[in-house]
Every structure is written in C-alpha cells, then in structure tokens.
Amino acid sequence: MRYPLAVGLVALLLASLLTSASASTAATCRDVDAPVTVLGHREVVHGTLCAPVAGATTVQLLVPGSTYNSSYWDFPDGRHSFRAAQNAAGIATFAVDRLGTGRSSRPLAVTLTAFVQADAMHQVVRGLKSGAYGPRFSRVVIGGHSLGAAVAVVEAGTYRDVDGVLLTGMTHRVNPAGVAAAFANFRPANLDPKFGLLHPLGYLTTAPGTRYASFHAPGALAPDVMELEEATKDVFSPTEAADGLGVAVLLPYSLLIDVPVMTAVGSRDAAVCGLLATDCSTSEALHAAEAPYFRGPLRAHVVRGYGHSINLAPDARDYYSAVSSWVLAEVDR
Numbered sequence: 052m053r054y055p056l057a058v059g060l061v062a063l064l065l066a067s068l069l070t071s072a073s074a075s076t077a078a079t080c081r082d083v084d085a086p087v088t089v090l091g092h093r094e095v096v097h098g099t100l101c102a103p104v105a106g107a108t109t110v111q112l113l114v115p116g117s118t119y120n121s122s123y124w125d126f127p128d129g130r131h132s133f134r135a136a137q138n139a140a141g142i143a144t145f146a147v148d149r150l151g152t153g154r155s156s157r158p159l160a161v162t163l164t165a166f167v168q169a170d171a172m173h174q175v176v177r178g179l180k181s182g183a184y185g186p187r188f189s190r191v192v193i194g195g196h197s198l199g200a201a202v203a204v205v206e207a208g209t210y211r212d213v214d215g216v217l218l219t220g221m222t223h224r225v226n227p228a229g230v231a232a233a234f235a236n237f238r239p240a241n242l243d244p245k246f247g248l249l250h251p252l253g254y255l256t257t258a259p260g261t262r263y264a265s266f267h268a269p270g271a272l273a274p275d276v277m278e279l280e281e282a283t284k285d286v287f288s289p290t291e292a293a294d295g296l297g298v299a300v301l302l303p304y305s306l307l308i309d310v311p312v313m314t315a316v317g318s319r320d321a322a323v324c325g326l327l328a329t330d331c332s333t334s335e336a337l338h339a340a341e342a343p344y345f346r347g348p349l350r351a352h353v354v355r356g357y358g359h360s361i362n363l364a365p366d367a368r369d370y371y372s373a374v375s376s377w378v379l380a381e382v383d384r
Contacts, residue, residue, distance in 0.1 A: 077103070077104045078101045078102060078103050078104065078135070078138035078139075078143075079101065079102060079104055080099050080100065080101040081099070081100055081185070082097070082098075082099055082100075083097070083098050083099070083100045083145070083184045083185075084096075084097050084154075085097075085098065085147075085174070085175050085178055085183075085184060087150075087170075087171040087174040087175065088174070089150070089158070089167050089170050089171050090158075090162055090167060092158065094150055094155070094156035094158060094171065095155060095156045096147050096148070096149075096150065096155050096156075096171055096172075096174075096175055097121075097147065097148050097153055097154035097155045098121055098145050098146055098147035098148065098175075099121060099125070099134075099144075099145070099146050100143070100144070100145045100184055100185065100186075101134055101138050101143060101144050101145075101146075102138070102143040102144075102186055103138050103139075103141050103142075103143065105141070106186075107141055107142055107143040107186075107188070108188060108189045108190060108383060109142050109143065109188060109189070109190040109191070109192065109214070109378060109382055109383040110142070110143035110144065110145055110179055110186075110188040110190070110191055110192070111137055111142060111143070111144045111145070111191075111192045111193075111194050111217065111378070112145050112147065112172065112175060112176060112179065112191055112192070112193045112194065112213075113133070113134070113144055113145065113146040113147065113194050113195070113199075114147060114149060114168075114172060114193070114194065114195040114196070114199030114200075114202050114203055115146075115147075115148070115149060115152070115195075115196055115199050115285075116195070116196040116197030116198045116199045116200070116220060116360075117197060117198040117255075117287035117292060118237075118255075118256050118257050118262075118284050118285055118286060118287055119152075119196065119197075119199075119283075119284070119285055119360075120148045120149070120152045120153035120283065120285040121146040121147055121148050121153055122153075122283045123146075123196060123360070123362055124144070124146040124362065125146060126276075126279065126283075126362065126363060127279060127283065128275060128276060128279055131276070131362055131363050131367055133362050133367070133371050133374075134146055136368065136371035136372065136374075136375060137371070137374070137375050137378075140372075140375035140376075140378075140379065141379070141383075142375060142378055142379070142383065143186065143188065145175070145179060145184075147172075147175065148285075149168055149198075149199065149202070149287075149291075150163060150167070150168060150171055151163050151254060151286060151287070151288055151291075152285040152286055152287070153285060157251055159251070159253065160251060160252065160253025160254045160288040160289075160290065161253055161288070161290055162290075163288040163290055163291045164290050164291050164293070164294045164295075165198075165201050165202050165205050165291050165292075165294045165295035165298065165299060166205055166209075166294060166298075167291070168202045168205075168291055169202050169205035169206035169209060169210075172193060172202060172203075172206045173206055173209070173210045173212060176191050176193065176206070176210070176212050176213060177212070179191050180212075190214040190215070190382055190383060191212070191213050191214055191215075192213065192214060192215035192216065192217055192378055192382055193206055193207055193213045193215075193216055193217070194216070194217030194218075194219070194374075195217070195218060195219070195221075196219045196220045196221075196360070196362065197219070197220035197221060197322075197359065197360075198287060198291065198292055198295050200218040200219060200220060200221035200299070201221060201295030201296065201298075201299035201300060202291075202295060202299075203216055203217070203218060204216070204218065204221075204298075204299035204304055204305050204308070205294075205295070205298060205299050205304065207307075207308045207310070208304050208305060208306075208307030208308050209307070211307070211308075211309070213310060214310055214311075214382050215310050215311045215312070215313070215377075215378065215381060215382035216308055216310060216311070216312045216313075217312075217313050217315070217374060218312065218313070218314045218315070219314070219315045219316065219361060219362075220316060220317075220320065220322070220323070220359050220360065220361065221299070221300065221314070221316075221323065222300075222314070222316060222323040222324070222328070222329040222331070222337070222340065222341060223300060223301075223303075223305070223329070223340075223341060223344045224323070224327075224328045224329045224340070225296075225300060225301075225322060225323055225328055226321060226322060226323060226324065226325045226327060226328035227327070228321075229320075229321030229322040229323070229325065229328075230322050232264075232265075232321065233265045233266075233321075233322060233359075236257050236258050236261035236264065236265050237255040237256065237257060237258070238255065238256060238257070238258045239252075239254070239255060239256075240254040240255060240256040240286045241254070243256050243258075243259070244259070245281075245284065246286070250286075253288060253289075254286035254287065254288055255286060255287060255288070255289060256284060256285065256286045256287075257284060259281065260281075262277060262280045262281060262284065263277050263280075265359070266280075266358060266359045266360040267357070267358045267359070267360055267363065268319075268321070268358050269319050269356070269358065270317070270319070270356060270357040270358050270364055270365070271365050273363075273365070276363055280363075303344055305344045305345055306344060306345070306346055307346075308345060308346065308347060309346045309347050310347050310382075311347050311348045311349075311350070311377070311381040311382055312345050312347055312348070312349050312350070313349070313350045313351070313352065313373075313374060313377045313381075314337065314338075314341050314349065314350075314351050314352070315351070315352040315353070315354065315361060315370055315373070315374070316329075316331050316337060316353060316354070316361065317331070317353070317354045317356075317357035317358050317359060317360075317361045317364065318331045318332060318333075318353045318354065318355050318356060318357065319331075319356060319357060319358050320357075320358055320359045320361075321358060321359070322359055323359075329341070331353055332353070333353055334351045334352050334353045335351075336353075337351040337352075337353050338350070338351035348381060350377050350381070352370055352373045352374075354366070354367070354369075354370050
C-alpha cells in the first residue's frame with residue numbers, strides 16, 4: 052500500500068531535479084541599444100544581452116566578423132548557438148552588431164576603422180561593468196571572429212579594460228592566396244538584391260552563392276546553413292579591414308594584451324592556415340605559433356577539418372565547450 056506514495060515521492064524528486072537543471076541552463080535575453088560616441092558623433096551599438104537566470108558575474112562581449120552580424124553567435128538554425136552554450140555554462144553574453152551592420156547605426160563607410168569600432172566596444176565594456184544595460188558584470192571577456200577578432204585585439208591592447216580575450220578565425224600569419232580568394236567574392240552592398248540601391252555607399256558584402264567557398268570550405272556543405280547564411284549576411288567597410296589587418300594581425304599589437312587569451316581556428320582555414328601561414332594542424336601547433344604574440348596565458352583550440360567560420364561547424368559544440376571551460380578556469384575565478 053506504500054508503493055503509490057513512494058512512486059509519488061520519486062516523481063516529485065525527479066521533477067525537482069529536472070526543474071533545477073532547466074533553471075541552471077535557462078537564460079533571459081533582451082535587446083539593448085548602447086549609446087556610443089565615435090568621431091564626435093552619437094551612434095548606437097545594438098546587441099542582445101543574455102544572462103543565465105541564476106545570474107552571472109562574467110559576460111562575453113561578442114563581435115562578429117566581416118559580412119556577419121550578431122546572428123553569427125546565435126545562428127537561427129537551432130543547432131549552432133555559441134551564445135546558448137555559454138549561457139548554459141553560467142556565462143552571460145552580449146552579442147553585438149558592429150557599427151554599420153544589423154540594427155546598429157550606419158555611419159559613412161569611409162569613417163569606420165578597426166580603431167573606431169574598438170572605441171565603440173570600449174564604451175560598451177564600460178557600460179557592461181557599470182550596469183548601464185541592467186546587470187552589472189565584474190568581468191568582461193571581449194570575443195571576436197575574424198575582423199571582429201582584430202577589433203578585439205585593438206580594443207584590449209589600447210584600453211586594457213577587459214579580463215580576457217577570445218580570438219577566432221585570426222592568427223598573426225595570413226595566407227595571401229586565401230585572403231585574396233575571399234576578397235574576390237566581395238561586391239558593393241548596394242548592388243546586392245538583399246540590400247538594394249538605397250543602402251549606403253562604400254559597404255561591401257559577399258556575392259550571392261559564394262559564402263561556402265569564402266567561409267566554410269572544405270568543411271561539410273549543409274544546404275540549410277548556407278541558405279540562412281545568405282539570408283542573414285551583412286556588410287563591412289574596407290577601411291575597417293585595412294587597419295584591422297595591418298595593426299591587429301601584421302603588427303605585434305597583441306603584445307599589449309596582458310590578460311588570458313584563447314585562440315580558436317579551423318584547421319583548414321584558407322585565410323590564416325597553411326604552409327606559408329600558420330600551422331593549424333593541432334591545438335598544440337597553433338599554440339606554439341601564436342604564443343610569441345601574447346604576454347599573458349594563452350590557450351589554443353583547433354576545429355578539425357573546417358574552414359573559417361567555425362561557429363557553424365558540424366562539431367562546433369566541442370569548441371563552444373572549450374571556450375566556456377577556458378572562461379571558467381582562467382577568467383571567472
């Protein structure tokens with residue numbers, strides 16, 4: 052006669068455990084328009100701030116690369132959310148649209164440089180630490196992909212206001228042929244059907260149908276991912292790429308960074324890996340190649356067999372986990 056009671060108690064216990072687990076991985080997200088002043092003009096950096104419901108003391112400020120916006124960090128296919136993985140690990144995220152992209156302000160393209168973008172990110176870092184957008188965070192990791200990684204290097208090296216730096220799709224030796232092949236696929240954004248003739252002059256985007264070759268080859272071709280890639284693609288200004296490449300990549304500007312750094316690339320990234328560029332064959336090889344460019348502790352991770360945009364690799368979850376483990380071990384302590 053006591054069995055129904057025992058079953059009921061077990062059910063309540065399981066429900067409690069499931070509720071606790073769900074609560075520990077859930078996050079609340081909200082849109083934020085962060086006011087910044089660059090080159091004497093008031094602009095807005097738009098982003099999505101997501102925090103675990105249990106709270107977080109550390110936030111990742113996530114900056115996308117050229118022709119991407121904040122959706123790169125929370126891709127709308129339900130399978131590739133770097134943002135959700137970090138939130139599930141107890142780390143908040145603020146994925147932003149670079150100036151000129153997404154729902155952020157669109158200054159004249161020629162006025163945008165990596166240093167201007169870094170200035171805007173510096174003001175966002177201050178806002179995150181002061182509680183200007185709601186929660187107050189004691190530690191900020193600035194993370195960037197590709198051009199966004201160059202912006203992260205400039206921001207961290209110039210202002211020294213962050214507690215960690217995540218660099219993806221960037222190394223300090225580039226493959227000229229791979230970079231040239233990617234640039235060959237760029238077109239004026241106002242001539243692309245997605246953006247139209249009224250889009251501000253000076254911005255570039257990828258020609259239709261070229262994103263797999265530019266950012267993912269020789270990784271597995273996923274038609275649904277490529278469809279969303281085209282639907283969510285964005286723009287960049289050549290001037291932000293010029294000093295981003297010239298300062299953050301080709302100069303040892305990263306030696307100004309004295310906080311923990313993590314670098315992550317695809318082993319087949321044609322832009323930064325190869326015989327004349329960086330050895331990306333293993334995490335150990337990547338670490339050996341990049342360590343001379345940093346003063347603080349460095350961790351390296353290689354996504355095997357994939358190209359440039361590693362957030363969308365089939366096995367990206369392992370890389371997401373490596374990043375959250377690094378943050379918890381090296382920054383959030």
